[in-house]
Amino acid sequence: MTNPRIKKIAATFAALLIFTFWGYQIYRVNFAKQVTEEALYKTVSEKIQATGYAIRSENVIANPYGGVLQYAVSDGGRVSSNGTVATAYSSVTTAGTKDQLDALKNEKQLLTDLQNPGNSYADSLETVGQQISKQMISLLNNSESGTSITADKQQLQYLLNKRQIIAGKSPDFSSRLSEIETQITQLSGTSNGQALGTVTTDKAGFFSSHVDGYENLFPINSVSTLTADDLEKEYPKGTVQDHTVGKVVNDFFWYFACTVPAKDANRFKLESTVTLSFPFASADEIPATVIAINQQDENSDAAIILKCDRMNANLVNLRKETAEVTVNQYSGIQVSQKAIHFETLTKDVKQADGTVTKQTQKVPGVYVMYGSEIRFCQIVQLYGDGTYVYCDPSPSADALMTDDTVKQYDQVIIEGTDLHDGKVID
Numbered sequence: 471m472t473n474p475r476i477k478k479i480a481a482t483f484a485a486l487l488i489f490t491f492w493g494y495q496i497y498r499v500n501f502a503k504q505v506t507e508e509a510l511y512k513t514v515s516e517k518i519q520a521t522g523y524a525i526r527s528e529n530v531i532a533n534p535y536g537g538v539l540q541y542a543v544s545d546g547g548r549v550s551s552n553g554t555v556a557t558a559y560s561s562v563t564t565a566g567t568k569d570q571l572d573a574l575k576n577e578k579q580l581l582t583d584l585q586n587p588g589n590s591y592a593d594s595l596e597t598v599g600q601q602i603s604k605q606m607i608s609l610l611n612n613s614e615s616g617t618s619i620t621a622d623k624q625q626l627q628y629l630l631n632k633r634q635i636i637a638g639k640s641p642d643f644s645s646r647l648s649e650i651e652t653q654i655t656q657l658s659g660t661s662n663g664q665a666l667g668t669v670t671t672d673k674a675g676f677f678s679s680h681v682d683g684y685e686n687l688f689p690i691n692s693v694s695t696l697t698a699d700d701l702e703k704e705y706p707k708g709t710v711q712d713h714t715v716g717k718v719v720n721d722f723f724w725y726f727a728c729t730v731p732a733k734d735a736n737r738f739k740l741e742s743t744v745t746l747s748f749p750f751a752s753a754d755e756i757p758a759t760v761i762a763i764n765q766q767d768e769n770s771d772a773a774i775i776l777k778c779d780r781m782n783a784n785l786v787n788l789r790k791e792t793a794e795v796t797v798n799q800y801s802g803i804q805v806s807q808k809a810i811h812f813e814t815l816t817k818d819v820k821q822a823d824g825t826v827t828k829q830t831q832k833v834p835g836v837y838v839m840y841g842s843e844i845r846f847c848q849i850v851q852l853y854g855d856g857t858y859v860y861c862d863p864s865p866s867a868d869a870l871m872t873d874d875t876v877k878q879y880d881q882v883i884i885e886g887t888d889l890h891d892g893k894v895i896d
Contacts, residue, residue: 504895505885506839509803511878514860515745516798516853518737520774522701522728524788525693527721528685529673533558533713535666541716542668543677546783549718551674556715558666573620578650580628581643584635595636602629675720678786683708685717688727694762698729698771719786726758726776728793735772737797738763745796746776752784755796800853802860803876809836809884810859813846813891815871833871837889839881846891847880848872 533539535558542554549555609622631641671677687705688696726746730738738744738760747755758776765772776795778785816830835848850865865875876882883889 504839504844504883504889506881507806507809507884509805509836509876509878509880509882511801511863512804512860513799513801514804514853514855514858515796516737516800518730518734518795518797519792520728520730520795521790521792522726522774523684523688523790524724524726524785525688525690526719526724527690528717528719529671529675530681530685530711530717531555531669531671531715532711533669533715535669536713537666539669539715541679544783545678545680546781546786547677549671549674549677552670552672553674554668554670555677555718556669558669560666573624574650574654576621577624578647578654580624581647581650584628584631584641585643595633598629598633598636602626602633605629669715671718673718673720675718676781676786677716677718679716680787681710681714681717682789683710684789690721690725693725693727694775695764696727696762696773696775697764697766698773701727701729701773702771719781722779722781724778724781724785725761726778726788726793728774728776728795729771730774731771732765732769735763735765735768735774738772738774742797744776746778747794747796748784748788748791749794751788751791752782754780754782754784756780756785798853800860802852803849803863803878803880804858804860805836805849805876805882806884807854807857807859809882810834810849811837811846811889815848817871829871831871835872836876837883837886837891838876839883839895842895844883844889844891844893844895846872847874847876849876 533556537558537560539556539558541556543549605622605626609619609626631643634641684705684707686708688700740760740763742760743757744760745755746758747753756778757780758778760774761777762775763772764775774795812832812834814830814832816828818826819829820826833848834851835846837844838847848870849859850862850869851859852862853860861876863875863877
């Protein structure tokens with residue numbers, strides 16, 4: 471008596487499950503909401519990380535005097551042939567006295583300049599305001615890099631005083647000038663501040679106070695022949711002699727030689743321009759030219775040799791660094807990878823003799839909401855990063871199997887079911 475009843479309940483439960491399942495499927499197909507994402511025009515960079523060496527024509531400069539050095543040029547600064555790069559003093563105190571004298575003489579010159587009304591009234595408040603802003607930025611940058619900011623502070627004070635004069639105020643500098651004269655006399659009357667000698671360079675170029683022992687690791691005249699094996703070896707540090715002042719990079723051009731995996735080697739083209747940045751050493755982005763792609767075979771790592779023509783305090787001290795290389799930039803309509811579907815389409819193609827033939831092709835595209843209607847738009851991909859695809863905004867009509875392609879601000883469907891061209895959503 472119990473068995474028939476249990477069977478009836480089981481059958482009813484199974485029927486309810488089947489009904490629920492098919493009801494859900496019908497709902498998904500006909501009533502589930504389509505999730506869309508707005509297509510936007512964007513520019514994206516194709517980047518590769520690579521580790522390599524900065525290679526320059528470098529001449530190490532020795533200090534024949536010993537003592538304490540006071541540099542005449544900062545790292546990355548230009549120095550002429552036979553120009554002074556540093557002055558040697560017998561002690562820190564002696565060098566400090568020379569610094570004090572130079573600072574006092576500079577301040578005296580600035581205050582004397584302010585006493586000449588013609589030097590101030592020639593400028594406007596707006597012009598001086600812009601100069602003050604730039605000087606403050608320079609002071610902050612030098613402060614962060616550890617460079618002396620004495621001259622920056624004096625120049626900023628000079629500009630603030632100049633603004634007061636232009637605004638109609640007349641500061642009195644006579645007391646400060648008298649004080650400066652007294653201090654200069656006192657410092658000049660001692661034996662302090664006398665130099666042991668000046669250190670010069672016989673080569674013109676960019677100066678660096680940093681010598682790392684790898685100055686002659688790779689000969690500059692054979693840099694284009696370097697291989698991945700050459701760049702991936704571990705090299706011992708060369709000997710740095712005592713009393714070394716620094717070095718001069720005496721060629722306008724320098725090189726960054728790096729290795730990339732085989733899969734990335736074909737992204738580089740000879741004589742093409744790429745962009746280099748060194749995220750662990752500098753915020754600068756610099757253009758570079760690909761002068762060599764040295765690869766044993768298509769399955770081996772490649773040595774990429776890049777030629778650069780920019781130099782500053784950060785770049786002059788680079789050696790072995792990890793770089794971010796921008797090999798290409800693409801501008802196009804950004805759509806989610808999730809939105810891409812492949813459809814087989816057919817269109818009429820008019821031949822040269824006037825006849826019309828059918829062309830059938832499977833093409834990638836996205837479904838776009840136009841009001842309550844769904845349309846399939848073919849895309850022509852320029853670049854994809856795995857998350858988004860960047861599409862040509864103006865492909866030729868010959869490249870399309872649809873009447874149009876995706877456009878900026880289109881509502882592209884990234885989630886939905888039973889998608890097909892011409893479907894109407896209530």
